Amino acid sequence: MSRWGLSGEAAGWLGALWGKSAGKAGGTANLLISHMLDTAAVAEVMWEEYLPPVTRRRLDVIAGGRGRGRLLFVWLCGVHDLGKATPAFQFMDAAGAAAVRAAGLRWNEYTLAAGKKWRHDRAGGRLLRRLLAGAGWSEEQTAWVWPLVAGHHGTIPTVGDLAPPKKNEEFQGRGAAWQEAQAALLEVFSREVGFGGECLLAEVQPCEVPPRAVQLQLSGFVVMADWIASNEQHFHGVADLAQVSMEGARRRSRAAWSALQLRGGWGQLEFSGPEFFQDRFGDGPRSSQQMVLDAVYRMGGPGLVIIEAPMGEGKTKAALAAAEVLAARSGADGVFLGMPTQATADPMFTQVRSWLGKIDERLAGQVALLHGKRIFNKEWRALLDGADGFGAQDCYGSVGEDEYGMTWSFGEDESEPQRRGPSEWFLGRRRGLLSPFAVGTVDQLLQAATRTKHVMLRMAGLVGKVVILDEVHAADVYMSQFLLEGLRWLGQAGVPVLLLSATLPPGQRRDLVAAYLAGAQSAETLPEIELPQPGGYPNVTTAWVGEDGPQLLVDSTDPWREDLKVKVRVLDEPVVDQRSEDPSGPTAEAVAEFLQDQLVDGGCALVIRNTVDRAQRTFEALCAKFGDQEVHLLHGRLHAGHRADRTAAVLEALGRRDDGRPRPQRMVVVATQLAEQSFDVDADLLVTDLAPIDLLLQRIGRLHRHDGNPRPSKLTHPTVVVTGLRRAGGGVPWLLRASEGIYGRYPLLRTAAEVIAADGGGWSIPGQVPQLVARVYGTDRIVPSEWAEEESTARKLWNENRSKRREAAAPYLLVRAGEHGQPTLEGLHYGGQGVLRDGQMEALVRDGDPSVEVLLVRRAGEGYRAMTGRALGPNGETAAELLDDVLTGTVRLPAKLTAAVEQHALGPLPGWRDHPWLRYGRALELDERDEARLGGCRLRYDDRLGLVVTGRP
Known part of the structure; x- marks a missing residue:
């Protein structure tokens, strides 16, 4: 001693x-x-x-x-x-x-x-x-x-x-x-x-x-x-x-x-030579991609980069290349890439792994996939299969977590071979962002901006990386509060951030820049900035704080493809009872008749509906015209197996192809908003429910997306047909109530004005995209004078609702109002959220009732069967070889049934209670007719339609 x-x-x-x-x-x-x-x-x-x-x-x-x-x-x-x-x-x-x-x-x-x-x-x-x-x-x-x-x-x-x-x-x-x-x-x-x-x-x-x-x-x-x-x-x-x-x-x-088997990222990344873009992606940069790289090279320090470009322009490759430059200059040791949905995160996971493999092949295996359905991603599962498979937390949250956040350990014996995937330790609850490279939903960043327990782990995982967020326009006013809060913290930490979007309303672009700069200057309030408007499209905006204060650069260039002259048509809703909550039946017939005429010589059409019920009815009407073989249905209430198989089939049929294989002679895909973002299909014709202009333009991005595909003579000109509204002479149009409930009446009215004005003519896409978005989200009057009073009323309600939603987010933001200037962390969690159950965190940052996923199983005599038909044990016992069959039955219920799930205490089958991956699953038992009752609703799983819900809870 x-x-x-x-x-x-x-x-x-x-x-x-x-x-x-x-x-x-x-x-x-x-x-x-x-x-x-x-x-x-x-x-x-x-x-x-x-x-x-x-x-x-x-x-x-x-x-x-x-x-x-x-x-x-x-x-x-x-x-x-x-x-x-x-x-x-x-x-x-x-x-x-x-x-x-x-x-x-x-x-x-x-x-x-x-x-x-x-x-x-x-x-x-x-x-x-x-x-x-x-x-x-x-x-x-x-x-x-x-x-x-x-x-x-x-x-x-x-x-x-x-x-x-x-x-x-x-x-x-x-x-x-x-x-x-x-x-x-x-x-x-x-x-x-x-x-x-x-x-x-x-x-x-x-x-x-x-x-x-x-x-x-x-x-x-x-x-x-x-x-x-x-x-x-x-x-x-x-x-x-x-x-x-x-x-x-x-x-x-x-x-x-x-x-x-813990490890860091790429360390101090070296500056790459001028040919690095070609080395990474196989081709030299397009003009818009070079514009982004030039803008990043001109930045005087770490900052914010906003890339706005049309669908298919190559924004992601530009962002990944820019991330290398920013990492080399700043000393960042990895990347987080956030996507709007789980479905869009999966293909991005593949792309990021390919990119990292070109930098250093050892990095490709270190990418964590962060979303609740990653167990269904075959590439993810294959990556983790190298040691002891993947951990229990890859299903329904963490297992056996104690006060230190420890969970069951897998593959930790020193005699084990090196894992081909990220360390199991990084895959525990709250730890995913600590993995040096991660791809997931944007929720990962939003959750890092909440006053919740162990939020410091999430922030530790972001600070020191380059952060890339795609499709940022998809964040609504509630989610945007967490996005802006997150940007303030990242700005203060000097984290390079790249935001990607097809286009942004000027006000949203200004708010994003102001939030980052406020953080970089440790300012209490958002600064008033004069942000130059881009002179063209695609464009890039960069912002950082230099010795002389905030610095802003805005640049633009021409797109790599010529504008498409897209015809715009309005297919008026048939006359329906204004009080009806379900006008989808007659509309479905009208769409079916229209497509029967348009596809008489063949062709591939995409129909996007704003609700699942509407999509299901449209699908049935189209099947009556074309038969089941030519019509495909995609929505969020298909169980995991059906959704994965159908998505793969649609992408195979209508996706990019370089091998000369012919497209289907005729095909109709009916989908919900799943087809709105990062859905790389090429449609000859688009039929879509009315949506706010930026989302409507996203949908139009599926039209004539790939060059060189032969098209029937009737469909040689790209055409979008808008449904979900009905013109009333010169008066205010009727709008689908379900759409108003999702998006709000005010932006739909202003979008309807642009659509009706273009009916019979069209838009130049992408050239007119910024102009259209700026007009709809601006303050100038663009609706006919006969609508002015209705628009004024809708605007008042819209603004009131936005204010309420901003106020609803405030109690959960990482910093309370008036405390952004505090010098230390003292009292950070005062009045904050504690430990949240699975689903609650997602609901917290997305402003909605927490929706619940269930595992569908069929009651069969004295036992159970998976949705694939394979028999389980008398109490649902699931052998290892049957796990995929059980997980195939995963489906997300409508949010309106969440309370009923809790009330009925849905939980695992008796035979799952000791299973490391199923013990937290919620089983929904279907009878011999594939039906169940829940909270006053009748649920029926149809192999064609997916989950059909009738009644009210």
């Missing part, structure tokens, strides 16, 4: 204070100093093999010099459990408490047993404040450091929350012995990690206060280091102080890191 210079009494204290009980440390208690050093040693490995170069450089500046950042980072991670050196924690394990009392550290048993608990994370914040102040730390440095300790269990309290129950010092430890033991623990720990000198703690003091976004990133890394060091498989207890050392902790941490 002489190496620490401790008195016998102090050595006795450190040899008794425990950090992990025997039950949580592999059968032998782990001393507190041992666990703190374990965590510090994990932090050393993280520094060397995981932290982004930009974070290491930033920490060196914060700590006051090259090499000091590593010491500070290691110290911050290891000191997290200082609060366990209190009676409030030490009395909680009988064996440990006896040893501590025997060493001379005592407490009033009755007070601790009878009073409220004092959490050790908050106790650590309180102790650290006292000890650092005593060592001469400045208040501003102490103020940002203690929240990292006080918040390491997921929520960051206010300074007032640090006090023990009833401010009773018995919880903290009365008398000199406790204070001396706490000081000795901190001193020994600090010396072991590498600090020295007479004024030991004063030497630890940082030189700069980092931006709050960087503080949150560091908070996430503290949690990450603690969770790894809390894995009892790799960190068995050490109860003998003589065996405790930093070198021993280093050996354990290196072994654990290797066994968990």
Whole structure:
């Protein structure tokens, strides 16, 4: 013990204070100093093999010099459990408490047993404040450091929350012995990690206060280091102080890191030569892609890049190439790419893996796919099949999660072969963004902007990456609040961000830029900016903060394809009862008759309906005209197997083809909004329900998408036929009520005005896209004078609804109004959300009732059958070879049935309760007619139509 210079009494204290009980440390208690050093040693490995170069450089500046950042980072991670050196924690394990009392550290048993608990994370914040102040730390440095300790269990309290129950010092430890033991623990720990000198703690003091976004990133890394060091498989207890050392902790941490197969990203990416675009993608850049690269090269620092270009222009390739440039310049160590839906994330996962493989083939296997249905992605499953398959969390959330966020472990034996996919550790709940490369839904970023438990893990996963978000125009006003909040934090952290869209309304573009710049300047309010409007299309907008303040550049170029002259027609709804909620029947017949005439010589048509019910009825009407073989149906209420098979069949038939295979002679695809984004099909004719202009133009992007396809003479000119409205002479048109419920009456009225004005003529696409979007989302009157009063009423309701939805999001945003200028994380989680069940987080950021997925099973005599027809056990028992058959039956119920699912307590079949992947599934049992009752509704699964829901809950 002489190496620490401790008195016998102090050595006795450190040899008794425990950090992990025997039950949580592999059968032998782990001393507190041992666990703190374990965590510090994990932090050393993280520094060397995981932290982004930009974070290491930033920490060196914060700590006051090259090499000091590593010491500070290691110290911050290891000191997290200082609060366990209190009676409030030490009395909680009988064996440990006896040893501590025997060493001379005592407490009033009755007070601790009878009073409220004092959490050790908050106790650590309180102790650290006292000890650092005593060592001469400045208040501003102490103020940002203690929240990292006080918040390491997921929520960051206010300074007032640090006090023990009833401010009773018995919880903290009365008398000199406790204070001396706490000081000795901190001193020994600090010396072991590498600090020295007479004024030991004063030497630890940082030189700069980092931006709050960087503080949150560091908070996430503290949690990450603690969770790894809390894995009892790799960190068995050490109860003998003589065996405790930093070198021993280093050996354990290196072994654990290797066994968990954790790794960082591409490190410091080198600048690529001028030919790198061709090397990555096989072709040189188009003019719009070169425009983006030129704009990024001109930026004076990390910032925001908004790329607006037509469908099929190559925005994604431009963004990936720009991400390389930005990463090389900033020191970012990976990429997150967020898509609007799970369906659009899957093909992007493939594209990102291909791109990374061209940079370094080892990177292609390190991409995490982050969405709730990734288990259905065959490429993802094949990637993870290299070791022990994939973990339980790949289905219905995490399994067996404890206070450290640990879940069942797979493939962690050192004798296992190297995984071909991301480390299993990264795939646990809340940890996905910590994977250096990730593709998922935009929800991942939106959730990082919520005041929820362990949000610091999400932010730690984003800061240090390049962030790319596609189809950002799809975010509605509620979702946009979280997007803007996220951009503020990313801007403050200096994260390069690329936003992709077909086009943006000028106001939305301005808000996105303002949010990022507000964060970059740590401003309380969004700045008033004069954002130049693009002079053409495609265009790029870049924004960053330079020495002279905010900098903005806007550029544009010509598209790589000539404009399509798209004919616009209105197919008026047949006369229906204005009070009817289901006019889809007569409309379906009208569409069927129209297509029968248009496709008389063949051709491929796409019909997009705004609701599932409407799509199902349209499909039936078309089948009556053309037969089942020529008509295909796609929507969200098909079970997973049917949806995957039909999507693949449609993409095979109407997708891009370079092998000369002929297209179908005649084919009609009926779909919902699934076909609106990232759906690479080429239709000869489009029939679509009215939608806001930007979404309508997205749908038009499926028209004549691929060059060289032969088309029937009737369909040689691209034509969009708009349904869901009926003209009323010169008066206000009738609009489908279901569409109004989805999109709002005001934008539909203004879009209808543009559509009706173009009826019989057309639009030049994409040339007119920015103009059309700006007109519909602008404030100039574009509707006929006869509509003016109706438009004014609709605008008032629209604005009121938008204000309400903004207000509805405010309580859940990461920062409360008026607190963006705060210098530290203190009180970040005050009034925030705690642990949310599966589905609640998605509902939180998407403004809706949490929809529920169920597993359809057929009741068959005394047992069950999967939807594929294969028999399960009497209680639903599912052998490994039957898992895919069961999962095929996954279907998402309408949100209106969520309450009924909870009321009926749908859960796993009895035979699933011990199954690692099905134990959290919700089974919906169908009878011999494939029907079920739920919440007053009749549900029927039809192999042609999908799930048919009738009645009201």
